[in-house]
Amino acid sequence: MGVHQSRRRQCASKIALTDKRIERVNERRESIIKVEAKKISKKKIVLDLMWRDDGATQAELETATGWQRHTLRGYIAGTLRKQLGAVGYAIECERGRDDVPTRYFIAKVTRGMAAEGGAT
Structure with missing residues (x-):
């Protein structure tokens, strides 16, 4: 046993x-x-899409984040623009006409752009 x-x-x-x-x-x-x-985070998703060579369309950003159009535009114009501006970058926007969608890009700010108030 x-x-x-x-x-x-x-x-x-x-x-x-x-x-x-x-x-x-x-x-x-x-x-x-x-x-x-x-x-x-949604911030990272937005930045990754906007860093691409062809930028990101508003529709792509809306789909990726699940945000509504006005929320996305407010975030880009307010929060994100201020944060990127502090580190020397700007958000450029190509407004679409007719069937061409609005595209957002991130660009390095040069001295000439900073003196003019940055890119919009």
Whole structure:
């Protein structure tokens, strides 16, 4: 009774430790995934789209953020323009006509542009 039961208990305790370790690893993975998901903000989405060579259309920005048109324009004109202006960048806007959509770009501010009040 003594030898066989002690081996069974040892095996059972090793299995329990392994299960606990697996649970801890899975919990860590889940927490890392949640943290990485939180790092992608709407500001980052907007900036990434606007940094592209062809910029971003208003429709693309609306779809990516889920914001309404007036919210997006307000964010770009107010908050984002001030933040980028502080680090030497400006938001340029190509107004669309007829079927051509409005496009937004990010551009480096040169001294001539800064003296004129920046790009709009």
